[in-house]
Structure formats: C-alpha cells, structure tokens
Amino acid sequence: DTEVTQTPKHLVMGMTNKKSLKCEQHMGHRAMYWYKQKAKKPPELMFVYSYEKLSINESVPSRFSPECPNSSLLNLHLHALQPEDSALYLCASADTGSSTDTQYFGPGTRLTVL
C-alpha cells in the first residue's frame, strides 16, 4: 500500500468555524508533512512530524494547529481562518530510513474559506 489518503476532498467553511483535515498512511513512514498550495504555486511546507516530533514553519499562523495521534495519522485543526487561507492542503509521508526521504503525497483537501 503506497497510498496517502486525505479527508475530506473538499471543505467549505466560514471564518468562525472549527474544522479538521485528516491524513492517513500505512507505509510505516515515520515522517509526515502538511503543505499548503495556492493555485499555480509550489507546495509550501507548513509542518513536519518526524518520529512524532513536530517541526514548525515559523511563518504559519496559529489558526493552524497540527496533531499527530500516532505514526499513521496526521490531523490539521483549523480555527478562525481567513479567506486568504483558501488553498489545496496536501499531506505527505516519507520513509526517513531512506537517504532520499522520498515523499508520497495525498490527493489533497481543497479548502474554501468564505
């Protein structure tokens, strides 16, 4: 199984809502990532969990909160988002035992903030 799954596929939320994005992999990878991708732009790294230890991109606002319940699951909790947060949110996982740290991406959640 070389698949990273993400739910939901699409999400529309208001600025006062609280929602969560979910990501799951069963490849035994010990690193998981959240990326944000705006249209016609490359993915921007938001958070990395490596062996369930979090690394943060300091520029990510606190209205985004990651959670890694176990090595197979990754959540992104959203609260009080702004319209400019509308984007494709990608989850990826990597085998940190390999020298390339090859990342496998999920299909993404397309988020629209009204």
Place this chain on the structure above:
Amino acid sequence: QKEVEQDPGPLSVPEGAIVSLNCTYSNSAFQYFMWYRQYSRKGPELLMYTYSSGNKEDGRFTAQVDKSSKYISLFIRDSQPSDSATYLCAPHNTNAGKSTFGDGTTLTVKP
C-alpha cells in the same frame, strides 16, 4: 534570491515532441534532485530522482544533473497528451530533511 529557480513556462508542444524542463539551484547542500508531476487538482507524484551529476533514464524520461553549474533538467521524449501536467523540480537536503520546490512548469502536449 530563491534557492530554486524553475523555467516558468507555460510550455505547449505537439505530440511526439521532445520537452526540456529546467531548474537552477543555489544551495550546495542539496544532495538529491527530485522531479514531481502534478496533474490538475491532484497531489504531486514523484516521477524520478537523481543523486550524482549525470543522467538517469526511466522510459521516456531522462533526468540530468550538473552539480558544477547547479543545473537540473528533465527531458521527455515522444511526449504524449497524458504528459500534460505541471512539473516541479525539488532538490532535497537530507541533513535538513526537506525538499525545496521550484515554482513548477505547466506543460500541455497537443494531439
């Protein structure tokens, strides 16, 4: 200056053409050089990667790295309409544990 600069495109070619996609980078710490393909409304998928200077071939795709000039290329032979996608170069720094993505080049192959 960005760490990774990718030829912006977009690129439109007829079916069967040879396509050249190019990136330059500035960080000597990059050790691996990935190419991802991203179809519209999908996540990126790893196409291939190289480690040392030289060429690596996989079917119709050839990845080339010149570490002395910090230049990386992806060549697609006999391009097909199914190759229409955005291609992202992503040099990888193993010590930092992260890849840095280029802005992507959108390719359209016309039948």
